[in-house]
Amino acid sequence: MEGNNLAKIQDVAKLAGVSTATVSRVLNNPESVKNETSRRVMSAIKSLDYTPNRVAKSLSSKAQDITVGVIFPDIATFYFAELYKGMSREARENNINILLHELEEGANAREETLMNALHFLKKSNVSGILLSSRYIPKEYDQAIKRLGIPLVMVLSSHEAGSIPAFKIDDKRAAFDSVAYLVSRGHQRIGIISAITNNHNSGELRHQGFLQGIQYYNLPLSPEQIVYGKMRYDDGYKAMTELLSNHHKTKITAVFAATDEMAIGAIRCVIDSGLKVPEDISIIGYDNLSISDMTIPKLTTISQPFYEIGKESMKHMIEIIKEPDKGQKSGNHFLAYQLVERESVKELT
Amino acid sequence: MEGNNLAKIQDVAKLAGVSTATVSRVLNNPESVKNETSRRVMSAIKSLDYTPNRVAKSLSSKAQDITVGVIFPDIATFYFAELYKGMSREARENNINILLHELEEGANAREETLMNALHFLKKSNVSGILLSSRYIPKEYDQAIKRLGIPLVMVLSSHEAGSIPAFKIDDKRAAFDSVAYLVSRGHQRIGIISAITNNHNSGELRHQGFLQGIQYYNLPLSPEQIVYGKMRYDDGYKAMTELLSNHHKTKITAVFAATDEMAIGAIRCVIDSGLKVPEDISIIGYDNLSISDMTIPKLTTISQPFYEIGKESMKHMIEIIKEPDKGQKSGNHFLAYQLVERESVKELT
DNA sequence: TTGTATGCGTTATCAC
DNA sequence: GTGATAACGCATACAA
Numbered sequence: 001m002e003g004n005n006l007a008k009i010q011d012v013a014k015l016a017g018v019s020t021a022t023v024s025r026v027l028n029n030p031e032s033v034k035n036e037t038s039r040r041v042m043s044a045i046k047s048l049d050y051t052p053n054r055v056a057k058s059l060s061s062k063a064q065d066i067t068v069g070v071i072f073p074d075i076a077t078f079y080f081a082e083l084y085k086g087m088s089r090e091a092r093e094n095n096i097n098i099l100l101h102e103l104e105e106g107a108n109a110r111e112e113t114l115m116n117a118l119h120f121l122k123k124s125n126v127s128g129i130l131l132s133s134r135y136i137p138k139e140y141d142q143a144i145k146r147l148g149i150p151l152v153m154v155l156s157s158h159e160a161g162s163i164p165a166f167k168i169d170d171k172r173a174a175f176d177s178v179a180y181l182v183s184r185g186h187q188r189i190g191i192i193s194a195i196t197n198n199h200n201s202g203e204l205r206h207q208g209f210l211q212g213i214q215y216y217n218l219p220l221s222p223e224q225i226v227y228g229k230m231r232y233d234d235g236y237k238a239m240t241e242l243l244s245n246h247h248k249t250k251i252t253a254v255f256a257a258t259d260e261m262a263i264g265a266i267r268c269v270i271d272s273g274l275k276v277p278e279d280i281s282i283i284g285y286d287n288l289s290i291s292d293m294t295i296p297k298l299t300t301i302s303q304p305f306y307e308i309g310k311e312s313m314k315h316m317i318e319i320i321k322e323p324d325k326g327q328k329s330g331n332h333f334l335a336y337q338l339v340e341r342e343s344v345k346e347l348t
Numbered sequence: 349m350e351g352n353n354l355a356k357i358q359d360v361a362k363l364a365g366v367s368t369a370t371v372s373r374v375l376n377n378p379e380s381v382k383n384e385t386s387r388r389v390m391s392a393i394k395s396l397d398y399t400p401n402r403v404a405k406s407l408s409s410k411a412q413d414i415t416v417g418v419i420f421p422d423i424a425t426f427y428f429a430e431l432y433k434g435m436s437r438e439a440r441e442n443n444i445n446i447l448l449h450e451l452e453e454g455a456n457a458r459e460e461t462l463m464n465a466l467h468f469l470k471k472s473n474v475s476g477i478l479l480s481s482r483y484i485p486k487e488y489d490q491a492i493k494r495l496g497i498p499l500v501m502v503l504s505s506h507e508a509g510s511i512p513a514f515k516i517d518d519k520r521a522a523f524d525s526v527a528y529l530v531s532r533g534h535q536r537i538g539i540i541s542a543i544t545n546n547h548n549s550g551e552l553r554h555q556g557f558l559q560g561i562q563y564y565n566l567p568l569s570p571e572q573i574v575y576g577k578m579r580y581d582d583g584y585k586a587m588t589e590l591l592s593n594h595h596k597t598k599i600t601a602v603f604a605a606t607d608e609m610a611i612g613a614i615r616c617v618i619d620s621g622l623k624v625p626e627d628i629s630i631i632g633y634d635n636l637s638i639s640d641m642t643i644p645k646l647t648t649i650s651q652p653f654y655e656i657g658k659e660s661m662k663h664m665i666e667i668i669k670e671p672d673k674g675q676k677s678g679n680h681f682l683a684y685q686l687v688e689r690e691s692v693k694e695l696t
Numbered sequence: 697t698t699g700t701a702t703g704c705g706t707t708a709t710c711a712c
Numbered sequence: 713g714t715g716a717t718a719a720c721g722c723a724t725a726c727a728a
Contacts (some may be wrong), residue, residue: 008705019715034713051467055407059720077428084423223705232641263641271641290638293580293611295618356721367699372723404721407704
């Protein structure tokens with residue numbers, strides 16, 4: 001009928017036999033409109049398939065549509081979806097847009113890439129940047145200050161702690177993992193640690209593990225400590241090492257710093273003819289959606305990715321909307337849980 | 349001094365002693381302004397620290413920097429990442445933005461939600477929309493025409509075929525799966541079919557399977573056919589059914605229409621005390637990254653998600669940049685592969 | 697080459 | 713309760 005243009009508020013008004021003002025009211029302030037009129041307008045809206053134009057809306061109501069940039073190293077990371085959903089939900093509720101920027105993969109000069117991303121977003125006029133899974137050494141402080149855009153760290157933190165960060169208390173969670181293993185009768189525990197140079201969570205988990213070992217006065221030889229880079233294959237390889245020393249260490253359980261590595265480790269154990277958890281118990285870290293699909297299902301530390309995403313975005317919005325209030329820097333720890341499934345056996 | 353209000357074009361105009369139109373011109377069409385005037389305006393702009401209001405700009409002039417909308421039902425779907433990476437890569441190379449819009453979850457009125465998303469994107473001034481994983485019944489034709497924005501389907505197709513679609517040839521791939529199973533000595537094959545009302549790939553795979561059965565003249569009783577909704581749990585449940593009729597059907601292999609269902613099915617088989625592939629072979633569909641992490645690793649049809657994303661975006665960009673050329677409608681099939689791993693046993 | 701006036705789709709301020 | 717109508721900030725057809 002009417003070309004290819006969407007219905008506007010005028011069309012609705014005309015069809016409903018009211019003024020545009022009234023239509024606007026039923027949409028934004030329903031109580032101030034008589035019930036009967038409201039019904040007429042609603043039906044017109046439905047029949048015209050009308051939805052308000054966001055652009056015009058923000059122009060009129062002064063409220064600029066703000067957009068915040070989200071920097072993420074790798075969309076293919078399993079927890080990305082949940083994290084993003086949390087951010088997205090919060091953003092949508094506040095009528096703000098997200099500009100997603102994935103760090104270019106396979107970059108050698110990590111630093112440059114991050115800086116590029118920052119600049120790119122700056123030029124895209126974002127009002128704030130959510131920076132995920134990257135550790136920020138203090139060399140960046142200067143550059144970040146110059147950016148003049150508020151930053152919030154997600155799942156990682158700033159070396160000097162002057163940038164607000166949302167995550168769980170990795171050190172404590174790792175400690176709790178050890179405590180759990182101990183409560184299930186395990187004494188000789190190995191660790192597949194995640195050490196990377198651009199992400200400090202791995203290190204914190206490592207420290208937490210060590211504290212647990214110390215607190216419970218458990219034996220620990222170098223052969224029980226092994227490293228990987230967070231992914232499935234790394235876990236597999238790391239477990240191979242652990243297994244090669246098994247005759248010496250006699251470990252009965254393994255703490256893996258990421259679920260992916262835990263799953264790789266499970267596979268490795270199976271391939272070597274042993275069983276999980278009968279021969280070796282394994283506890284993971286993340287509670288990815290896939291850890292419920294493995295065989296055996298993974299016992300693991302559950303990170304509230306959705307909440308973390310939501311809260312970080314929420315805080316960012318506060319910063320943007322009330323710049324005076326000043327951002328509360330430092331780490332904001334969200335609650336985690338230990339999810340008990342099938343990969344840890346109780347020793348009797 | 350200036351409170352917290354940004355300078356507007358009028359302020360610049362006044363300070364430079366020109367009209368707003370002129371200011372607008374030096375910004376958008378510099379050649380049409382006398383050099384000297386231009387300089388005056390520029391200096392005014394600089395001294396006022398003026399930057400155009402993007403919102404007002406878009407409201408006024410429909411056109412702006414190109415951005416294409418991407419509608420996706422659920423970010424948490426395992427293949428989303430690869431698909432998006434393909435799109436993103438192509439987009440970035442062409443300097444165009446992506447506006448990602450996840451369909452609100454748990455919606456009952458699916459149609460309305462999709463329409464909303466379309467409108468939302470339209471009002472966000474996108475130049476084109478990539479619509480993923482949704483089947484478009486022809487009832488939508490009217491509304492889509494009225495939208496006046498080019499659409500490209502990704503991983504699914506349009507009922508009438510008048511909208512270009514990028515995907516693999518599901519029917520043929522399913523047929524090939526059967527052929528593969530047959531070549532490995534299987535004769536009695538069950539299917540866990542994916543039937544949903546908003547996605548026609550499941551149906552196509554079902555048809556392809558049936559064709560295979562017919563072509564190779566294999567036995568097929570109703571007890572060999574079972575349905576699920578694509579996810580892990582559905583696969584588990586479906587396999588339970590299949591197993592309950594196992595004494596009758598004696599199936600030695602199962603074709604699962606999605607990897608997630610295949611993985612759920614594997615778990616189900618294990619839980620029932622049988623083994624994969626020793627007792628029952630299972631072949632999946634998708635080649636998700638996790639199908640390489642399961643035990644046993646999944647033999648499956650590999651969809652080139654990255655390429656599909658890239659090609660669909662590429663085509664969209666062509667449409668946008670050369671509207672005259674006209675979009676080539678119909679299905680564009682990309683190459684798939686059968687990836688042989690561990691979940692199918694050769695019968696001797 | 698530059699200025700005037702109007703439209704873009706909503707919201708908000710008045711009146712009635 | 714509801715209806716005109718003036719902003720909102722910019723682009724642009726039309727004049728000059």
